[in-house]
Amino acid sequence: MKVFSLLSTAVVTTCLTASGFCEDARISQNENMVLEDVISHRTNGTSNDYQSQNQTYGSSSQSKNMDDPNQMTHSVHGCMSGFSIEAEFIWWRAQMDNLQYATQNSAVAGPNPPFVTSGRVKEPSFEFDPGIRVSVGYDFGKDNWDIFLRWTYQYTSVSNSVSTSPDPAVFPLKDFSQNLGILATSVAQTGKASWQNRLNVLDFEMGYDYFLSQRCSLRPFFGVKASWVDMDYRTSYTNIIFNAVDERDLGISSKTDFWGVGPMVGMNGYLHIGCGFSLYGQTSAAFVYGQYDAHFSQSDTSGDSFTEKHDNYARQRAVGTIAVGLEWAYCFSGDYMLALNLGWEGQYWWNQYELIFAQDVSYHGDLTYSGLDVGIRFDF
Numbered sequence: 001m002k003v004f005s006l007l008s009t010a011v012v013t014t015c016l017t018a019s020g021f022c023e024d025a026r027i028s029q030n031e032n033m034v035l036e037d038v039i040s041h042r043t044n045g046t047s048n049d050y051q052s053q054n055q056t057y058g059s060s061s062q063s064k065n066m067d068d069p070n071q072m073t074h075s076v077h078g079c080m081s082g083f084s085i086e087a088e089f090i091w092w093r094a095q096m097d098n099l100q101y102a103t104q105n106s107a108v109a110g111p112n113p114p115f116v117t118s119g120r121v122k123e124p125s126f127e128f129d130p131g132i133r134v135s136v137g138y139d140f141g142k143d144n145w146d147i148f149l150r151w152t153y154q155y156t157s158v159s160n161s162v163s164t165s166p167d168p169a170v171f172p173l174k175d176f177s178q179n180l181g182i183l184a185t186s187v188a189q190t191g192k193a194s195w196q197n198r199l200n201v202l203d204f205e206m207g208y209d210y211f212l213s214q215r216c217s218l219r220p221f222f223g224v225k226a227s228w229v230d231m232d233y234r235t236s237y238t239n240i241i242f243n244a245v246d247e248r249d250l251g252i253s254s255k256t257d258f259w260g261v262g263p264m265v266g267m268n269g270y271l272h273i274g275c276g277f278s279l280y281g282q283t284s285a286a287f288v289y290g291q292y293d294a295h296f297s298q299s300d301t302s303g304d305s306f307t308e309k310h311d312n313y314a315r316q317r318a319v320g321t322i323a324v325g326l327e328w329a330y331c332f333s334g335d336y337m338l339a340l341n342l343g344w345e346g347q348y349w350w351n352q353y354e355l356i357f358a359q360d361v362s363y364h365g366d367l368t369y370s371g372l373d374v375g376i377r378f379d380f
Contacts, residue, residue, distance in 0.1 A: 102121075
């Protein structure tokens, strides 16, 4: 009976196959299976896409760009669009090369000033001085572009003095004119130097925000830097001995005024660590081209004087900046943002030294700044 059933089934199947019915049935069955898979896939995909969209919009509900899930909510990058104002208190130490003015020795001056090969070199005592940076800007929102205008001002005034008693043992290091331009070795009782430097800088920049992830963002920028650097260096000596017999007091002044303008490029980077806190870094470089006005003057108690000028000569100078620090930001419903930052900044002005003296106009040196930045920023 079983054999008959199997044979009957085989005959029926063969006949149906020969007639094409079973093939259509298999195709129909396969199509149903494929359709079920597609429906299932689409259903799951729709659910996943929906969940993904919910997560995207939920994580960037206060972001200036609702389509980018990488933007941070509480950060100066990605919080909102609109106007921005920022004020920073800077506490920088300005330093200038080649401002040594004397050596302090233990020698005793006789009829012929002795030549002493050991001593302590003296220069102005560089200190930290306050300054300010004010910025205004506008963020264009979803386009990720922004513009900023920044003004930086810092003034420093430092000095140093040295004296020996009872015998002169201060050797001047800055040259000056003696006896109708003939330079001779001299020794003095006291020496003093003072240096003042005024920095004014305007930076106009355009930046673009790149969001690499929810933890990292970059802002390359370019623009124009305009700068004004005014420098005044004064030295004085008392009881200075000229030609071993003539004593007098001597005062020397060397001043330079510089202005320049040129292109600037840079990059801001943020590492977002959570709770509104971010580690930031910034670097920039600029080439400013402008003019110097240099002036030298000398006078002493005998009534002699000497002056020298070098005005309106052009030079190009390179400026480099690097800064690192910590920032905290909070965005209020996408309408306002408050941010605070604390960092360390360094600036390098190559070959800013253009002070001239009586016998030598080839001195060179770099101007540097380093110190703290403490700022507050408000966007609206």
